[in-house]
Amino acid sequence: MRHPKVVILSAGIGSRLGSPYPKALTPLGNDETIFSRQLRLLRGFDLTILVVVGFKKDLIMEADPNVLYVYNTDFDTTNTSKSLYCGLQHIHAEDVLWINGDVVFEADIIDQMLQQKGSLVVVNNSHVGEEEVKYTTDDLGFIQAISKQVDEPLGEALGINLIEARHLGAFKKKLQACHRQDYFERGMELLTQDIGPVFRPLSVEDGACVEVDFKEDLQRANTLVSKISAK
Numbered sequence: 001m002r003h004p005k006v007v008i009l010s011a012g013i014g015s016r017l018g019s020p021y022p023k024a025l026t027p028l029g030n031d032e033t034i035f036s037r038q039l040r041l042l043r044g045f046d047l048t049i050l051v052v053v054g055f056k057k058d059l060i061m062e063a064d065p066n067v068l069y070v071y072n073t074d075f076d077t078t079n080t081s082k083s084l085y086c087g088l089q090h091i092h093a094e095d096v097l098w099i100n101g102d103v104v105f106e107a108d109i110i111d112q113m114l115q116q117k118g119s120l121v122v123v124n125n126s127h128v129g130e131e132e133v134k135y136t137t138d139d140l141g142f143i144q145a146i147s148k149q150v151d152e153p154l155g156e157a158l159g160i161n162l163i164e165a166r167h168l169g170a171f172k173k174k175l176q177a178c179h180r181q182d183y184f185e186r187g188m189e190l191l192t193q194d195i196g197p198v199f200r201p202l203s204v205e206d207g208a209c210v211e212v213d214f215k216e217d218l219q220r221a222n223t224l225v226s227k228i229s230a231k
Contacts, residue, residue: 001114004162005094006047007087008038009184010101011054011075016213017102022055024101025063026212029222030229034104034212037225039064041107045114047097052087074180081178081187088172093165098184100159104221105209106228112202113162119199120162121146121188125155126206131213133157133185135201142197146185154201157185158209167191167198 014023024035032040042049050068053060054075061069072078072086084098097113099105105122113120121135121143128134134153138144146157161184163171174194175187192198210221 002095003045003047003114004097005091006042006049007084007091007096007098008035008049008051008101009080009083009087009098010035010060011052011057011072011083011086012080012101013055013076014102014213017215017218022053022060022101023212024060026102026218028104028225030225032225033063034102034221035060035063037104038099038101039067041105041110044107045110050087050090051101052083054083078180079182080184081175081182082180084184084187085172085175085178088168088175091168093168095162095165096168097160097162099161100211102212103159103209104212104224105158105160106204106224109160109202109204109209112204113160116202119164119167120202121199122158122160122209123155123201123203124158124206124209125203128153128156133159133183137201138197140197141200143188143192143199143201144197146188146199147183155203158204159211160209161188161199163198167195170195 010024025033052070054072072083134150135146174190
């Protein structure tokens, strides 16, 4: 089993959910927040965690002082490509697992990623809406396109990804080249265009991983949490 460094992206304002605090601190139905649940599950694999903060950073840092934090000073004018780039400046020649700070997931997903080789993108193959990040693959099954604008998508990319150490340096350069408002998926596409296939999709069951953008997503996330608690 490999032991990548983990980067959690929690710098964004997250205005679509309509909360006055960072989305990472959104309460779940089991007396945890999205953030505290992510940390608990990741610590179960003994992984080193780094969190990129921005919007109301002190609230997140005070929620758990036993984590490494990096401050994206331009959080209000940049997107996830630049937040991830901030975090990766502190990691060299290691596998990296990065996660959006608003994702609620089953621990088994992380276990699968650590057991497999290669660079991975967690996906599901259910219907995807306009605002979701979509993906397609090439003839060999590697990610070919990944963005919100993908023709005939196979499914949704869920905001949990892993890149091998051998591609990390090149990936940093692509993130640096991204526009300030690009999502990190643009850096993944640029890397693929430059060096060829890198990422493989890791398909998970619908509902096993929920990115919380809207109140409806939060309801789905709480359904996931309730299901796990009932086991």
